[in-house]
Amino acid sequence: MKTNKELTLVAGGAGFIGSHLCRFLLDRGEQVVCLDNLQTSREANILSLEGESGFEFVEADIVDPLPASILRHAGRFTRIYNLACAASPELYQADPEHTMLTNVLGTDRLLRLAEQSGARFLLTSTSEVYGDPEMHPQRESYRGNVSCTGPRACYDEGKRAAEALTFDFLRTSRVDVRVARIFNTYGPQMRLDDGRVISNLICQALSGEPLTIYGDGTQTRSFCYVGDTVRGLWRLMESDLPEPQPINIGNPQELTINELVETLREMAGRPIEVCHRPLPTDDPRRRRPDITLAHELLGWKPTTPLREGLRTTLTWFGSELQRNRVSPLAESELEPARLMVAGKA
Template sequence: MGKPYKSFTFTTKLKVNRRILVAGGAGFLGSHLCERLLKDGNTVICLDNFSTGRMDNLRHLLRYDTFSFIRHDIVEPIDVAVDEIYNLACPASPPHYQADPVHTMMTSVLGALNLLELAAHHKARIFQASTSEVYGDPHVHPQPESYWGNVNSFGPRACYDEGKRSAETLFYSFHQQYGVDIRIVRIFNTYGPRMRADDGRVVSNFIVQALKGEDITVYGDGSQTRSFCYVDDLIEGFYRLMNSPAPIHTPVNIGNPGEFTVKQLAEQVVAMTGSSSRIVYRPLPVDDPHQRKPDITMAERGLGWAPTVALAEGLKATIAYFEHQLAPPAKEFAVVA
């Protein structure tokens, strides 16, 4: 760790067929990113330790001879020759990142350090999937990238919130000290196919509960707001930032500025699924943000990016995915000669 790398200059012209490492590539977002990169003719090396990622997310990619998979935890160093690196490796839902908070912190900090050293060694451009959680329970609304946040460093969410903040600092430091070409996205609530049914996020929770006819569990009074971005829009934002010829080395918000209360989301899911589920209310978790909405001015001006998928459209696709996931397996019948 901490090797004295020399500074270097990156060219803005990108190779046609790049060797790209996607850490966390078997996860919800990572698998969609791998798919996009492969379709564009790149060689993709997917890295995952399966803490929350799943091989089922990758099976349809095995037909590509330009796709390979390595089971690896980025807390441990790795050396593979690459042109670009995407770091999406870290549990992102509270139940998962709170299950092992020490490892969550290590993944965010040591993992980022290991991948940054890999990028410096191979002179690779590197992308960090940061999060809107760096804004904490914000006092500024909507949240621009210039807002420093209101984060509790000593609470149940801190392992993720502060881990991601520390990772951003490492990226900044490697860029300043060693000239590493960095790109950082702050992700706002994202949903879509390949979410885990048990990931504890509000969209998947509500859809699964509704499809099962269970009570829809709203934490708090439901007045807290979120902005929901469909996964295809998010991946397009990743792609535009990573391939931008302009050297954008500061964090960029990527999310949908459409703002809904949690109660509104629950009601819409119930209506779209035709469920008989009741909406019930439980105490709000510690440090749960009351408002969350991105200011995407920087993405609009610098990347020409804005979300295109409306919430109803995205929910329709996500509900269809979970209907398939929750359907009982087809029965097999023996053939009688």
């Protein structure tokens, strides 16, 4: 990081989506500073980036005052992406106070850095701002159905508050901002243990364990491949919008958890059992983005077919499980991969 070139900051850059974004930006020739507290993200995600001359990693928590290693670049940041926050319910509920402060105080610190730098700021918000939606598919104008007192509120309300703060920096002419509402995303570099449906099911499939379905499996999700998500975030950051508004980034192909399980069973090419467990509190029944705005304003839509994305993800999970298998420390935590990917499209 020796030149005086413009810099892009990616907060949460060692996380699942963040690390893909860092790779995407480096491949486009941008100089990237990755800020991450490694709370739920993994340094392994950025191992392949750390050798590159255009990449710098700073370990810090945005709940704390930003460190000198970030502030010294303040004049050079032209783009700041905020992807910093634990995103899976199990992980963000482990320390709900920290989750809330990451979203509100952390976002505030990054907005102030953007103001100081004259940088454009992009907040990654979430489909969780719609809560358990009563409108399908969810348009950006839908105000949501969120319990502000439940166990998911630290994340859902934290993100809603972060959106409010972000648009206030725009309204008061302090920072030029973008807000993406990301729906379920999957792909390589997800945490194996993030407790989310895709990673749970893939780990179970690869380990030969029964696939767990919470509730009756008729609840729906729409899964977007991470490569598509990252392209959408970048398009949003680089686009001029006719009016300030949040933009949904997700895949409108809605499928039930039962359908996802069937797809994985077919791809496995051999019988896998299924077991049922009760639905967690506040678990949304349906989720599907209306991406009309993203399509019209950014010319973006997802292009990776589900089976293709799942195959890439299964392959990566398989090698991760294998790698953990040969590591004596990890062996006790994860069952060895007993299943090879069978689907060939």
